[in-house]
Amino acid sequence: MAAWAGPRLPVHMAAWAWKPGKSIISQKGAAAAVCQCIPGIPCSAAPGFQPSIWGDLFLTYSSPLATSSTQKAWMVHRAEQLKEQVAKLIAASIACSLYHRIHLIDVLERLCLDHLFEDEINDMLTRISNVNVCGCDLQTVAMWFYLLRKHGYRVSSDVFAKFRDEQGCFAANNARDLLNLYNAACLRTHGEIILDEAISFTTKCLKSVAPNMETSLASEIKRVLEIPLPRSVRIYEAKSHIAEYGKLQSRLSFARDRVVECYFWMVGVYFEPIYSRARVILSKVLAIVSLLDDTYDVYGTSQECELFTKCIESWDTAVTGGLPENMKFIFGKILDTCQSIEDELAPEEKYRMPYLKIFIVDLVRAYNKEVKWREEGYVPATVEEHLQVSSRSGACHLLSCTSFVGMGDVAAQEAFEWVCSVPKIVQALCIILRLSDDQVI
The missing domain is CATH 1.50.10.130 (Terpene synthase, N-terminal domain)
Structure with a gap:
């Protein structure tokens, strides 16, 4: 049987372990330390330890939260x-x-x-x-x-x-x-x-x-x-x-924090309990739209927005090399959010995600086009030319598609094919929203 080697030390204390032939403190230091503990024996040198920075704070401190029974009960609950x-x-x-x-x-x-x-x-x-x-x-x-x-x-x-x-x-x-x-x-x-x-x-x-x-x-x-x-x-x-x-x-301090407003808006789309999943998914996508809008509108340069658009088109983090860290972060969060939406869907419902991605890509292309117009100082010659881009940047076509994603059996694949064709009713909705949003009173 091997000789007992003493108690095992935790990993983080292993570096402090005493070894034969080694001394943690010198004999002089040890003598001084002992003398500190024996009254009446003079010490040749004080060890020079600093007093605790906390003093006796934790001997007398009592948290107001700990003494409030109401607050404590609420925290436990x-x-x-x-x-x-x-x-x-x-x-x-x-x-x-x-x-x-x-x-x-x-x-x-x-x-x-x-x-x-x-x-x-x-x-x-x-x-x-x-x-x-x-x-x-x-x-x-x-x-x-x-x-x-x-x-x-x-x-x-x-x-x-x-x-x-x-x-x-x-x-x-x-x-x-x-x-x-x-x-x-x-x-x-x-x-x-x-x-x-x-x-x-x-x-x-x-x-x-x-x-x-x-x-x-x-x-x-x-x-x-x-x-x-x-x-x-x-x-x-x-x-x-x-x-x-x-x-x-x-x-993301440059972007609007509108998650609560996004959800409240979606309650207006469908409030019934059966559509709880659909509301959550639609709120997530609307939050993405708001973040993308602010990214293109107030944050990214023309070159950065161009590269960011290519990243969204590829749907691949491997092409984010030239992006600023914040835009890489945003892109990653968009992918994570879409993955979380896909995880919410049953296996037979996952066919819906490609339709959603198609509209997200179309949205950022419209945003990028508006950035180019802004940088070039270009003003569309006609309302029709303006609406060819701005009706898409209003994101109504994306939200129309998203509204079906979480609706269960109510929305069949035919519904996604229909909305993906951008029928006249969806076109009209996009135009109405854009003109209402641009109207100056």
């Missing part, structure tokens, strides 16, 4: 409500894409809320562990690998082979792909050469791109390069993660 909502969200995610399910678990764990949903998360992990990821992109595979290996599942690193070339480079489209691959590779074991190569490749790339980024992603990259995510203190990391959500509004 509100917490229970939110727990129920998240539990329903987890249950509904079974029908969602693999990325959506992985992302949901990842967010709960990063916010240190996973302990509230242990059974639900364990059930999801069991389901996810049996998924074939051969057809998934690098970001999804990396997050899948990281999540399962972190929870003790045996996952082969061979899943990354298809993303690596002969030079040891990996097919990452953006910094987020690199970061997820780096996090996954940090859970490598001895002898996993492909993950050793992934660490080397992603570290070099992340150090190269991070200085040119002014986003929360750059801060996250800096943190994980200093302390890899598996070794970080979760509750401290949660603070940074919460702060990232708070930065969303400041990043």
Whole structure:
């Protein structure tokens, strides 16, 4: 039997461990420290420790919220409500894409809320562990690998082979792909050469791109390069993660925040409870329209708007290289929102999404045309020429299509073919809205 080596220290304390032949403090320092504790014995040198910056604050501090029974009861009740909502969200995610399910678990764990949903998360992990990821992109595979290996599942690193070339480079489209691959590779074991190569490749790339980024992603990259995510203190990391959500509004400060108004407008379209899903989907798309309108109208330059339009047309994050970070962020959120809408649809309803994307592309083309007119100082010669573009930039054709997306069996494929042809009634609606919106009283 091997000799007992003493108690095992936590990973974050390992660097402080005493080793034979090493002394944490000098003999002189130790003597001084002992003398401090024995009254009457003079000390040759004071250790020079600074007093606590907190003083006795926490010995006497009492939060007003903690002493208010009414406020405390409300907070407990509100917490229970939110727990129920998240539990329903987890249950509904079974029908969602693999990325959506992985992302949901990842967010709960990063916010240190996973302990509230242990059974639900364990059930999801069991389901996810049996998924074939051969057809998934690098970001999804990396997050899948990281999540399962972190929870003790045996996952082969061979899943990354298809993303690596002969030079040891990996097919990452953006910094987020690199970061997820780096996090996954940090859970490598001895002898996993492909993950050793992934660490080397992603570290070099992340150090190269991070200085040119002014986003929360750059801060996250800096943190994980200093302390890899598996070794970080979760509750401290949660603070940074919460702060990232708070930065969303400041990043889009140029755009109008009209989510409540968007939903209120949609209640006017259909208020019946049966159309709850349709209202939510239509509100999301209307919020996208508002954001796109402000992006083209007050934020992007002519060149940036041209490139942004091409990104929307391609529907691919790989072509966002020349965009400013905020516009990359907006594009990513548009893709995420459309994916969340698709996840809401049943398998037999997913044919509706291509129709929706067609109208989103047409909308940004109209916005981009108006930007070009503005930059060139061009004024349409006739009302008809003006309406050829402005009736489309009013987004009524997009919203007409979207109104069918969440309506269940009420809207068949014929309805989408009909609205996609932009019949006269939709054309008239677009013109009425545009002229009403442009009217000066």
